[in-house]
Amino acid sequence: MSISQAHGGHYYLPKPSPYPALMSTALLLLGAGGALAVNGYVLPAGWLAGAGGLLVVYVLSGWVGDVIRENRRGVYGEKEGVSFRWGMGWFIASEVIFFSSLFGVLFYERNIAVPWLASLNSHYSPWAGFKAVWPTSGPAGAAFTPEHAWGIPALNTLILLSSGVTVTWGLQQITKGHRRAATWAVGATILLGGVFLALQCREFYLAYTELHLTLGSGVYGATFFILTGFHGLHVTIGMIMLSVIFGRCLKGHFGPDNHFGFEAVSWYWHFVDVVWLMLFIFVYWL
Amino acid sequence: MSTVDIDAMEEQHHPRGITRWLYTTNHKDIGILYIAFGFLMFIVGGILAMLIRAELMEPGMKVMGPELYNQIISVHGLVMVFAALMPVSAGMVNYLIPMMIGAPDMALPRLNNFSFWLLPPAAILLVLPWLLEFFGIGNGTLDTGWTMYAPLSVQSGPGMDFAIFAVLLLFLSSTLASINILVTVLNLRAPGMTWDKIPIFVWSWVNTAVLLIVVFPALAGAAIMLLLDRHFGTHFFSAAGGGDPLLWVHMFWFFGHPEVYILLLPTAGILVHILSTFARKPVYGYKAQVYSFAAITMISVIVWAHHMYTSGLPTAANIYFMFSTMAISIPVGILFICWFGTIWKGSMTFETPMLFALGYIVLFGIGGLTGLILSDAAADQQYHGAYFVIAHFHYTLIGGPVMGVLAASYYYLPKLTGRMYDETLGKWHFWLTMIGFNVTFFPQFLLGIDGMPRRIADYAVKFAPLNMASSIGAFVLGAAQLIFLYNVYRTLVGAGKPATGRVWDGAQGLEFTLPSPPPYHTFEVPPTV
Numbered sequence A: 001m002s003i004s005q006a007h008g009g010h011y012y013l014p015k016p017s018p019y020p021a022l023m024s025t026a027l028l029l030l031g032a033g034g035a036l037a038v039n040g041y042v043l044p045a046g047w048l049a050g051a052g053g054l055l056v057v058y059v060l061s062g063w064v065g066d067v068i069r070e071n072r073r074g075v076y077g078e079k080e081g082v083s084f085r086w087g088m089g090w091f092i093a094s095e096v097i098f099f100s101s102l103f104g105v106l107f108y109e110r111n112i113a114v115p116w117l118a119s120l121n122s123h124y125s126p127w128a129g130f131k132a133v134w135p136t137s138g139p140a141g142a143a144f145t146p147e148h149a150w151g152i153p154a155l156n157t158l159i160l161l162s163s164g165v166t167v168t169w170g171l172q173q174i175t176k177g178h179r180r181a182a183t184w185a186v187g188a189t190i191l192l193g194g195v196f197l198a199l200q201c202r203e204f205y206l207a208y209t210e211l212h213l214t215l216g217s218g219v220y221g222a223t224f225f226i227l228t229g230f231h232g233l234h235v236t237i238g239m240i241m242l243s244v245i246f247g248r249c250l251k252g253h254f255g256p257d258n259h260f261g262f263e264a265v266s267w268y269w270h271f272v273d274v275v276w277l278m279l280f281i282f283v284y285w286l
Numbered sequence B: 001m002s003t004v005d006i007d008a009m010e011e012q013h014h015p016r017g018i019t020r021w022l023y024t025t026n027h028k029d030i031g032i033l034y035i036a037f038g039f040l041m042f043i044v045g046g047i048l049a050m051l052i053r054a055e056l057m058e059p060g061m062k063v064m065g066p067e068l069y070n071q072i073i074s075v076h077g078l079v080m081v082f083a084a085l086m087p088v089s090a091g092m093v094n095y096l097i098p099m100m101i102g103a104p105d106m107a108l109p110r111l112n113n114f115s116f117w118l119l120p121p122a123a124i125l126l127v128l129p130w131l132l133e134f135f136g137i138g139n140g141t142l143d144t145g146w147t148m149y150a151p152l153s154v155q156s157g158p159g160m161d162f163a164i165f166a167v168l169l170l171f172l173s174s175t176l177a178s179i180n181i182l183v184t185v186l187n188l189r190a191p192g193m194t195w196d197k198i199p200i201f202v203w204s205w206v207n208t209a210v211l212l213i214v215v216f217p218a219l220a221g222a223a224i225m226l227l228l229d230r231h232f233g234t235h236f237f238s239a240a241g242g243g244d245p246l247l248w249v250h251m252f253w254f255f256g257h258p259e260v261y262i263l264l265l266p267t268a269g270i271l272v273h274i275l276s277t278f279a280r281k282p283v284y285g286y287k288a289q290v291y292s293f294a295a296i297t298m299i300s301v302i303v304w305a306h307h308m309y310t311s312g313l314p315t316a317a318n319i320y321f322m323f324s325t326m327a328i329s330i331p332v333g334i335l336f337i338c339w340f341g342t343i344w345k346g347s348m349t350f351e352t353p354m355l356f357a358l359g360y361i362v363l364f365g366i367g368g369l370t371g372l373i374l375s376d377a378a379a380d381q382q383y384h385g386a387y388f389v390i391a392h393f394h395y396t397l398i399g400g401p402v403m404g405v406l407a408a409s410y411y412y413l414p415k416l417t418g419r420m421y422d423e424t425l426g427k428w429h430f431w432l433t434m435i436g437f438n439v440t441f442f443p444q445f446l447l448g449i450d451g452m453p454r455r456i457a458d459y460a461v462k463f464a465p466l467n468m469a470s471s472i473g474a475f476v477l478g479a480a481q482l483i484f485l486y487n488v489y490r491t492l493v494g495a496g497k498p499a500t501g502r503v504w505d506g507a508q509g510l511e512f513t514l515p516s517p518p519p520y521h522t523f524e525v526p527p528t529v
């Protein structure tokens, strides 16, 4: 095959690396810390999770740094590039499926569980006056105001969609070799993502303080917060990736035929984008 | 630069001692890590099984209290499924697939190592609560059974939280490993290794990896929701807030039913290699098997609620799940036909791997047929939650995956170590396993039909004789595995005559063109097929 011949027929195999084992140690610390924390053992949990968190940061910078250095040394040929692309593609597929299962939860609670509960003999109702409506009124009928689509959420849709445009434009500039323009585009994307996150925090804050919509507000509150919360988490992860890409753009790492890192992050950002669109339609709007 | 130079270079900087295993990026090292860890966990899960049978040997509480019993059955299930069977099967794929398709290694070697090293932390989190109990934290590990049904799991003690985090680590590990396997097969096949030539085992793992990616997120999502319900006031699984405990059961079995095929498919894949080798005939029905795997993969994700016939689903749903479940027996039946076709009129010899392979067909056959009985929504009203189910899934999971893993272990042990195992000990192991297994689990079919409920530490006196038989069988089954461990040990220390590269006369495949044991790096330059 011509591809493998270009690199002397060798597929690049990385040297032994301490980072994978360190990363799992970090996750063990975080897991044990998390399990202790939710049971009220805050002090030991804090130490464990703190150490785990620091280790995660250390490992991520070391591991990603190794990959970037290898890339700079030019050890990745076309064949390695194909592996990375397939890998990122399947990773995003698994993320899509994760969100699908959360949307499945929303569908189940809203269209199956609530009507079913409402169809029972009223003696078995969760609370007096329970009706098959969405949003449900909350446990024991505690009052809250449901989210409204055409305020912050609509604005956020606009912001996130335009950030999808800027990152795509940046990728196009890189393939044409316009590094400065691409750097600006990534910067703009980060800015838009930051505004999105800030507005999302504001929205959560308003939900708790003014709408009295909390995690405990029945299945409406639960599904609302798990879907938007996990999306927000993924935006944050995307922001970290974009920051790395921004730094690499500044250093001039990317060129017309070496920009997989950029491409992968743009894929991820589009995924986050599309999930938000679904959220806007099914959580806020309908 | 020639291959030899590269090899010499690589040998220099691969570390020795413990760091070799901690830092490794080599698929053979990682494969061995997976397999060793899996067998270690088999021992742990097996000891727990012995404790369960010791308690159930006679009516009344004899060995432990019901609280500990509940914890032991929960950990036994989780350990056997996630920490024993899946890792051994993942180890086989890591060790074998690059050699089978002529790849230099797995496509993403560091990620590969990460996937493995996520497993020990998960196992630690699962049993840590037992240790913490000594320090006055919590009341032991999870006690809900491996299915962790809400609302019991919402109310259960702190051990449940550790189990939730363990599940999340397992999710990460399986997802990353599956991605790696798919990328390797998609991108690193040797020139000429086209999709219609890749070995059946590779096909079986492609399906397994896809299944893992499709179904594990549901369990991970459910585990996160469970954590939120337990500590953050949400009502996903609680009718008090408009939620539904059945949602947990749906999500668990959306994962849990395909999980059976995740365990089964890799061993069904390796099985035909073994049958074909010892029948000295090519694999029969290659295409039929590949399509059957695909059909099993697809159907397995739409049948989950056959675990929920007694939960009050609408009748129409029960009927749908009944027929879709029964439909799986068509592709599985085709697999059986292909297995028989492969050995039909072959010049068979019965070395230990072949014995275990044939044992697989018999025992898994019984497991499959009793599954058909359970898939009947009306009949299941009687069997649900009874010992019949226990007997059924042990015939399926020990009869299939465990027998397959043992067959593959004997088949590839000479390849890995360069030494033959002891054939006589192997045969003893097989026959004692067969006898012990059937004496353990066949009585449980009868107990189930009589109505003995599962998951309860005590039982009515009328069930005593069959339980006694079952416990004795279990001890024989457990003791027989010690023969296997000894046999592996003596092979590892170099007893036994040297194995050739081909190992078995009938063996086919790229892995048998390499010496035994294969060099540290293989196929750095792709072979031409």
Ligand SMILES: [Cu+2]
Pocket (backbone or CB within 6 Å): B256, B257, B260, B304, B306, B307
């Ligand atoms: Cu099932």
